Amino acid sequence: MKLSVNNLYFSYGDQCILNDLAFEAGEGEFISILGPSGCGKSTLLNLLAGILKPQRGQVRIDGKETKGINSCFAYMPQNDLLLPWRTILDNVCLYGEIHRRKEQMKEKARAQMARFGLQGCEDKYPDELSGGMRQRAAFLRTALCEAEIYLLDEPFGALDVITRSTMQDWLRELYSNWSRTILLVTHDTDEAIYLSDRILILGKPGEGIRREIQVKEKNRTREWLYEQGKLRAEIYRLIQEETK
Amino acid sequence: MKNITRAAPLLVILILLGIWELTVRVGQIPLYVLPSPSATVFTLAEEFPTLLRHTGITVLEALTGMGISFAVGIIIGILIDAMPTFKRCIYPILVVTQTVPVIVLAPIFIIYMGFGYAPKILTVVLMCFFPIVVSFSDGLGQMDEGYLNLIRTYGGSRFHLYRIVKIPSAMISLLSGLKVAATYSISGAVVGEWIASQSGLGYYLIRAKNGYMLDKVFACVVMIILLSLLMNGLVKLFGWAVLPMKRRRK
Ligand SMILES: Nc1ncnc2c1ncn2[C@@H]1O[C@H](COP(=O)(O)OP(=O)(O)OP(=O)(O)O)[C@@H](O)[C@H]1O
Ligand SMILES: [Mg+2]
Numbered sequence: 151m152k153l154s155v156n157n158l159y160f161s162y163g164d165q166c167i168l169n170d171l172a173f174e175a176g177e178g179e180f181i182s183i184l185g186p187s188g189c190g191k192s193t194l195l196n197l198l199a200g201i202l203k204p205q206r207g208q209v210r211i212d213g214k215e216t217k218g219i220n221s222c223f224a225y226m227p228q229n230d231l232l233l234p235w236r237t238i239l240d241n242v243c244l245y246g247e248i249h250r251r252k253e254q255m256k257e258k259a260r261a262q263m264a265r266f267g268l269q270g271c272e273d274k275y276p277d278e279l280s281g282g283m284r285q286r287a288a289f290l291r292t293a294l295c296e297a298e299i300y301l302l303d304e305p306f307g308a309l310d311v312i313t314r315s316t317m318q319d320w321l322r323e324l325y326s327n328w329s330r331t332i333l334l335v336t337h338d339t340d341e342a343i344y345l346s347d348r349i350l351i352l353g354k355p356g357e358g359i360r361r362e363i364q365v366k367e368k369n370r371t372r373e374w375l376y377e378q379g380k381l382r383a384e385i386y387r388l389i390q391e392e393t394k
Numbered sequence: 395m396k397n398i399t400r401a402a403p404l405l406v407i408l409i410l411l412g413i414w415e416l417t418v419r420v421g422q423i424p425l426y427v428l429p430s431p432s433a434t435v436f437t438l439a440e441e442f443p444t445l446l447r448h449t450g451i452t453v454l455e456a457l458t459g460m461g462i463s464f465a466v467g468i469i470i471g472i473l474i475d476a477m478p479t480f481k482r483c484i485y486p487i488l489v490v491t492q493t494v495p496v497i498v499l500a501p502i503f504i505i506y507m508g509f510g511y512a513p514k515i516l517t518v519v520l521m522c523f524f525p526i527v528v529s530f531s532d533g534l535g536q537m538d539e540g541y542l543n544l545i546r547t548y549g550g551s552r553f554h555l556y557r558i559v560k561i562p563s564a565m566i567s568l569l570s571g572l573k574v575a576a577t578y579s580i581s582g583a584v585v586g587e588w589i590a591s592q593s594g595l596g597y598y599l600i601r602a603k604n605g606y607m608l609d610k611v612f613a614c615v616v617m618i619i620l621l622s623l624l625m626n627g628l629v630k631l632f633g634w635a636v637l638p639m640k641r642r643r644k
Contacts, residue, residue: 201543221549231544235562235638244558248550275638295548 151212151222151298152177153198153331159206160190160197166356167193171207173350173359175299178329182342184389185352191335192228194352195301198333199225211299224295228303228335230288232276238287239272245295255294265320266290267313281308289317293324299331307337315372318344322370339385344375351388361388429609438613444598445617451594452587453621455511456579459518460625463575466519467526471564472556474527475534492524496582500589514586514594521582522575529571533564569633576625580618595621
């Protein structure tokens with residue numbers, strides 16, 4: 151499914167957040183969104199998911215304008231939003247429960263628990279987990295959704311370097327096996343380079359997309375990533391210009 | 395140290411009872427003015443079979459009233475949360491029902507509904523319904539909008555919003571409303587019986603009072619207190635059953 155966004159405008163009161171924003175995401179494309187804190191990345195995802203309504207402009211899927219919350223998207227918000235009275239397993243299987251496939255999904259989820267470093271946590275409650283574990287649970291919950299386009303808002307923000315790279319590898323695998331479209335908001339330049347086909351760099355609120363960077367490499371390994379010093383420096387410079 | 399903190403409330407009660415007992419004995423206060431704690435306990439034991447018979451009736455009225463209040467309260471609570479217009483229409487009426495003293499309404503119910511259980515149950519409903527509706531509808535509206543949007547993006551319907559997020563999140567709030575209602579339920583039934591009846595603790599109470607048998611009045615009051623505590627315990631049990639987190643922590 152092709153996602154396209156046209157002259158999107160959104161403001162909170164008279165504070166303009168997004169102005170005339172436009173971009174496209176082809177089927178199966180992996181796009182990262184980088185930008186300074188407060189520039190409107192989460193707002194953009196909320197607009198795409200239909201939680202917020204654009205004041206001008208449209209969000210289109212395969213050319214058709216979306217109205218309100220749309221089931222083409224699987225959205226992982228910035229905060230984990232685990233229901234405190236449900237066990238981790240019940241939280242993770244929320245999508246399956248709503249779509250009457252809870253038992254199947256439980257099996258799927260159990261199979262992934264170890265990979266996500268959540269083995270033994272199935273019957274625990276969210277407040278018994280660390281911040282990073284909660285984030286991984288929220289990520290697993292999103293990954294188990296059956297949707298065409300994944301909107302991930304800093305899914306690995308609270309993780310340490312090692313777990314973060316495990317999760318990145320997992321996401322990469324998921325992506326190459328399923329050919330889903332993914333929009334990833336992140337603060338981590340390496341993460342963006344390692345995972346995405348295209349990186350969008352947002353400016354200050356209201357400035358929109360300042361730069362678009364293509365990453366063409368097919369065979370990505372950690373070694374390859376370490377050699378991308380030039381790209382990293384360029385992105386760093388661009389973001390720094392924005393925050394000045 | 396910890397033991398002292400735990401024993402302190404009990405100690406205070408014992409001291410108060412001691413002072414009371416002593417005052418009655420030393421001052422030789424007659425039974426029809428103030429019975430001593432020991433006399434009250436003695437009467438309670440003596441009258442226990444009679445009290446138990448009346449208790450059964452009062453509890454029946456209180457539980458029925460609570461059951462009705464609960465069922466209606468849950469439905470109205472959901473409607474209030476789901477429809478702002480409904481809330482604006484019904485809320486003022488609910489508040490008005492609470493401003494009229496029960497002691498005024500109870501006799502009117504008896505005029506309309508006769509001397510059976512119905513007017514007593516209605517008195518209980520009138521007292522219990524309000525805390526349940528208010529606590530439940532407040533609880534339903536409390537949860538962060540983010541959770542609701544999450545369910546919506548997962549393709550959940552309104553039914554899912556209530557079943558998965560709103561109703562479970564309202565449970566803690568509902569429980570405090572239920573605790574208030576449970577305590578009111580017994581006194582509601584007793585007030586109804588007090589006005590006119592042939593049985594129940596309220597009936598027993600008014601008979602004892604009219605005969606200046608204050609030890610019986612006090613024994614009956616002890617019974618009412620115990621029942622109210624018991625109702626409270628039932629609510630706690632309910633809480634334990636519906637809140638999985640509570641079960642885990644114990
Ligand atoms: N509910 C709201 N009401 C008013 N202003 C808001 C609201 N939510 C966000 N904003 C403002 O909109 C701007 C963009 O917020 P947003 O959450 O989209 O930023 P972000 O790019 O996701 O930042 P971060 O990287 O820190 O998550 C911020 O300046 C914020 O102050
Ligand atoms: Mg954000």
